[in-house]
Amino acid sequence: NAGVTQTPKFQVLKTGQSMTLQCAQDMNHNSMYWYRQDPGMGLRLIYYSASEGTTDKGEVPNGYNVSRLNKREFSLRLESAAPSQTSVYFCASSAIGTGDGNTIYFGEGSWLTVV
């Protein structure tokens, strides 16, 4: 049972470099999310995709772009990394409107350091 899988687990970037975080879920969920976690700030939503073909900004979208490639995959791109983007990134998915009670499932996280 893979659930939500995200890669890479760890990455070090130089300021100005770009990279893409990949995420895939095998639970046939319609909604997918990208969060960042910073000490003392809990989880903050970057972008979400309510369903295949749609994406929307969350609380902290600046400096990021996303692509909902298909129902399974939702990628997060940093076009020009900045030290303020050093964080732990979590991909998540949920099946809104089903009997699962809006439960959101998380990947294992991606630790990103921008130097």
Added chain:
Amino acid sequence: AQSVTQLGSHVSVSEGALVLLRCNYSSSVPPYLFWYVQYPNQGLQLLLKYTTGATLVKGINGFEAEFKKSETSFHLTKPSAHMSDAAEYFCAVSEVAGTYKYIFGTGTRLKVLA
């Protein structure tokens, strides 16, 4: 607007003692409520959730939480702490009617003392 408040960013208990982690929420509609646990260098794992029905909810690893509408609370408890319970715990709320918004608390780090 929805919000979640977790009282105490750090809580320490002795092994075998009661664990009580507090969560208060605000929501304009009946909410779905969740507790997640995060072990070091791992993702968030669902402990338990309240959707409808019985207000006392049992989860994994001996944890339970009670939804108290009048107090807008959803506190997490465990009768006897174990060393393996040391982790960070997050309370979260989602509106019932199929929204994509989840509001997370800022987390409570639980330390278990031998």
